[in-house]
Amino acid sequence: MGLRDILTGRHAVAGPAPDRLFAISTAYVALQSEHSIDPSGAAAIVFQALATSEFETTLREMEEVVTATGGDSGTTVSTQDDSFGYRWMVLHNPASAPSVEDLAVGINAVSGSIETAGYGDRLLCAVFAFVDAQKRPLYFIYNYKRGFWYPFVPEGPVSANQRSTERELQLKAQMGSELPIEPELERWFPLWGIPL
Secondary structure (H helix, E strand, O other), rough: OOOHHHHHOOOOOOOHHHHHHHHHHHHHHHHHHHHHEEEEEEEEEEEOOOOHHHHHHHHHHHHHHHHHHHHOOOOEEEEEEEEOOOEEEEEEOOOOOHHHHHHHHHHHHHHHHHOOOOHHHHEEEEEEEEEEEOOOOEEEEEEEEOOOEEEOOOOHHHHEEEEOOOHHHHHHHHHOOOEEEEEHHHOOOOOOOOEE
16 A cells, blocks of 8 residues: 555555466365365356446457357356346356366456456456255355455345355355455355356
């Protein structure tokens, strides 16, 4: 932080850290082998869309690239907007062959293109879906602005908007050596209505 930042009350926001995003592609091995948590074969990148033709063209091109590169593995891509004004670009592997590595590569390709086009500040997060031994959903969320992961475990009916903070803290303890986990718990923002 420089003198100008102190005087103006502003500070630079760290950009996305792709190497930290790719930590999930090795961490899932520990999730499976040590904790009976399996990948569901779905991930998404969430960003604030702009209603400009340039931004929409960038997204269309990225969707085509991810679809083309995912053709060998059977990965499909879809997009949808949520009620908060964010766009979700969702990647799905075939149910028979979930691949966290393919999903991480696809998500990184999208975020890299958005950044290269000058819209890196529009990136919110990446979400990777998993299921535990009882087939309950849980998610690992990568915050682009912070460069950290955190677990999110919804609990009960979808409409209840409840989470299991106890399970989330347990996952933090279990995965702290595998993933760069967000140290400030108040930044573990819940994402309700995840379309994965």
